[in-house]
Amino acid sequence: xxxxxxxxxxxxxxxxxxxxxxxxxxxxxxxxxxxxxxxxxxxxxxxxxxxxxxxxxxxxxxxxxxxxxxxxxxxxxxxxxxxxxxxxxxxxxxxx
Numbered sequence: 001x002x003x004x005x006x007x008x009x010x011x012x013x014x015x016x017x018x019x020x021x022x023x024x025x026x027x028x029x030x031x032x033x034x035x036x037x038x039x040x041x042x043x044x045x046x047x048x049x050x051x052x053x054x055x056x057x058x059x060x061x062x063x064x065x066x067x068x069x070x071x072x073x074x075x076x077x078x079x080x081x082x083x084x085x086x087x088x089x090x091x092x093x094x095x096x
Contacts, residue, residue, distance in 0.1 A: 033064050033068065043078070043081035
C-alpha cells in the first residue's frame with residue numbers, strides 16, 4: 001500500500017469519527033433540553049433553554065425542539081413556550 005492510499009484511509013476514518021462525534025453531540029444537546037423540559041416547573045421558552053442548558057443560537061434550539069416535538073417528547077404550550085409531554089415525563093419516571 002502506498003503512503004497516499006494509507007493517507008486516504010486514515011482521512012476516511014477520521015471523517016467517520018468526526019461524524020460519529022457530531023451525532024453524539026447532537027444527541028447530548030437534545031437530551032439536555034429534554035431533561036430541562038421534564039424538570040421545568042412551568043412552560044419554558046427558548047431563552048430559558050439558552051440560560052440554563054445551551055449557550056447557542058435560538059434557531060439551533062428551535063431545531064432541537066422541533067425534533068423533540070416530532071418524537072412526542074415536547075409540545076408547544078403557546079407561540080413562545082413549550083413543555084414536556086406525559087411521554088417524556090414517563091421516560092424519566094415522573095408522574096404522567
